[in-house]
Amino acid sequence: xxxxxxxxxxxxxxxxxxxxxxxxxxxxxxxxxxxxxxxxxxxxxxxxxxxxxxxxxxxxxxxxxxxxxxxxxxxxxxxxxxxxxxxxxxxxxxxxxxxxxxxxxxxxxxxxxxxxxxxxxxxxxxxxxxxxxxxxxxxxxxxxxxxxxxxxxxxxxxxxxxxxxxxxxxxxxxxxxxxxxxxxxxxxxxxxxxxxxxxxxxxxxxxxxxxxxxxxxxxxxxxxxxxxxxxxxxxxxxxxxxxxxxxxxxxxxxxxxxxxxxxxxxxxxxxxxxxxxxxxxxxxxxxxxxxxxxxxxx
Ligand SMILES: Nc1ncnc2c1ncn2[C@@H]1O[C@H](COP(=O)(O)OP(=O)(O)O)[C@@H](O)[C@H]1O
Ligand SMILES: Cc1ncsc1CCOP(=O)(O)O
Ligand SMILES: [Mg+2]
Numbered sequence: 001x002x003x004x005x006x007x008x009x010x011x012x013x014x015x016x017x018x019x020x021x022x023x024x025x026x027x028x029x030x031x032x033x034x035x036x037x038x039x040x041x042x043x044x045x046x047x048x049x050x051x052x053x054x055x056x057x058x059x060x061x062x063x064x065x066x067x068x069x070x071x072x073x074x075x076x077x078x079x080x081x082x083x084x085x086x087x088x089x090x091x092x093x094x095x096x097x098x099x100x101x102x103x104x105x106x107x108x109x110x111x112x113x114x115x116x117x118x119x120x121x122x123x124x125x126x127x128x129x130x131x132x133x134x135x136x137x138x139x140x141x142x143x144x145x146x147x148x149x150x151x152x153x154x155x156x157x158x159x160x161x162x163x164x165x166x167x168x169x170x171x172x173x174x175x176x177x178x179x180x181x182x183x184x185x186x187x188x189x190x191x192x193x194x195x196x197x198x199x200x201x202x203x204x205x206x207x208x209x210x211x212x213x214x215x216x217x218x219x220x221x222x223x224x225x226x227x228x229x230x231x232x233x234x235x236x237x238x239x240x241x242x243x244x245x246x247x248x249x250x251x252x253x254x255x256x257x258x259x260x261x262x263x264x265x266x267x268x269x270x271x272x273x274x275x276x277x278x279x280x281x282x283x284x285x286x287x288x289x290x291x292x293x294x295x296x297x298x
Contacts, residue, residue: 009215009296018251023291025244025252030056030287034242037061037075038235039068039096041083041112044228047275048079051232054282055256057239063088065095072105076242077249079235080132082123083112083167090119094126101130104192106241108134110234113167115144124148131190133246135183136199136234136253138169139176146179150186168224173202177213177298184210187246197246199237201230205254209247213298216251218258220265226275233257236282255293259285 005011012018028034037060040048049059060075062068063086072078078100080093100107109132111124128149135145180198187196188210200206205216223229233253240249260281267281268274 005217005296006215009298012214012295012297014292018248018295019291021244021248022252022255023287025240025248026056026256026287026290028243029239032243033058034076034239035060035074036077036079036235036238036242037068037071038079038081038238039063039093040079040081040110040231040235043084044231047226047228047232048081048235050279051282052235052239054279055236055239055253057236057242059235063092065092065099068092068096069099069103072100072103075105077133077238078105078107079110079238080107081110081112081231081234082120083110083231085117085119085123090123093123097127097130097132106133106246108132108136108234108238108241110231111135111137111141111145112231114141114148116166121148129190131187131196133187133191133195133241134197134199134237134250135187136201136230136237136250138201138230139171139173140169142176142183142198142200143171143179146176146183146186150182169202173200173204173206176200177206177208180206181208181210181213184208195246197250199233199250199254201233201254205258207247207250207254212247214251215296215298216254216258217294217296219261222265222268222271222274223257223261223278225271226278229257229261229278251295252290255290255295256282256285259289259293
């Protein structure tokens with residue numbers, strides 16, 4: 001489906017500091033091969049690592065708190081995903097996120113299935129005071145996490161929200177726009193440098209730092225027919241976070257995925273070949289392709 005531009009948005013000009021920053025992030029990852037470690041779910045862990053490599057970075061997966069905290073010292077950023085919960089996660093994630101916050105080490109959270117089950121809620125609630133630099137999630141997860149974390153939560157501004165979902169979204173991206181902006185402001189209020197961003201994925205992605213909000217059309221519905229496109233996107237946001245600020249990292253990764261999804265759909269015949277084509281497309285999509293993408297500013 002082709003998404004039309006809303007009359008209330010403008011297109012970010014072809015030549016702009018934002019596009020230059022996105023281009024620089026993509027080039028810098030290709031040139032410097034930064035490492036972003038992950039504590040992620042065991043369904044999609046392989047795709048996350050391969051996507052990070054295909055974007056030009058490197059990967060390291062770990063689940064032992066001491067190890068994750070030690071690796072943070074040589075990792076440009078960390079990716080944390082709560083998709084598949086194991087008994088030890090309850091204590092491990094609290095210990096890790098507290099240490100990352102104390103070290104001012106930047107990390108990305110994918111709150112997979114936020115709102116589903118008391119244990120996941122307890123784990124995410126435990127991150128409220130030590131939050132990440134970037135939250136990357138689908139619309140339902142953003143709506144749930146924002147209402148859980150933000151003391152300024154404005155109530156029913158997100159009319160039409162469907163509440164907690166499984167790993168798939170039951171809400172559209174626009175429904176979560178205000179919540180994403182409030183969540184981004186909350187992240188920034190907790191960051192030592194006042195930086196933070198939220199990336200909401202869907203048919204048209206939304207990326208915001210709470211003050212500026214961008215919409216990124218494109219991609220392909222086939223991206224929802226493989227497991228882990230969202231998780232891999234979170235991992236690649238962490239890869240870009242090694243070299244760029246949270247807003248630019250979230251934009252660069254989201255745009256790379258949109259362009260790669262389009263290429264992969266054109267080159268594949270179904271979910272199996274799409275996943276392979278998608279990794280190839282991440283590898284073959286260059287900084288020009290990413291930085292010249294359509295970007296609408298709200
Ligand atoms: N209907 C769609 N059309 C085009 N791209 C999509 C669509 N749905 C999701 N995507 C893309 O797929 C990737 C994963 O997003 P999403 O499926 O929302 O995440 P999650 O797997 O966490 O629910 C993102 O790059 C997003 O832009
Ligand atoms: C199927 C599944 N179950 C727990 S985590 C997970 C993967 C979710 O991946 P994504 O959020 O990228 O769709
Ligand atoms: Mg997800």
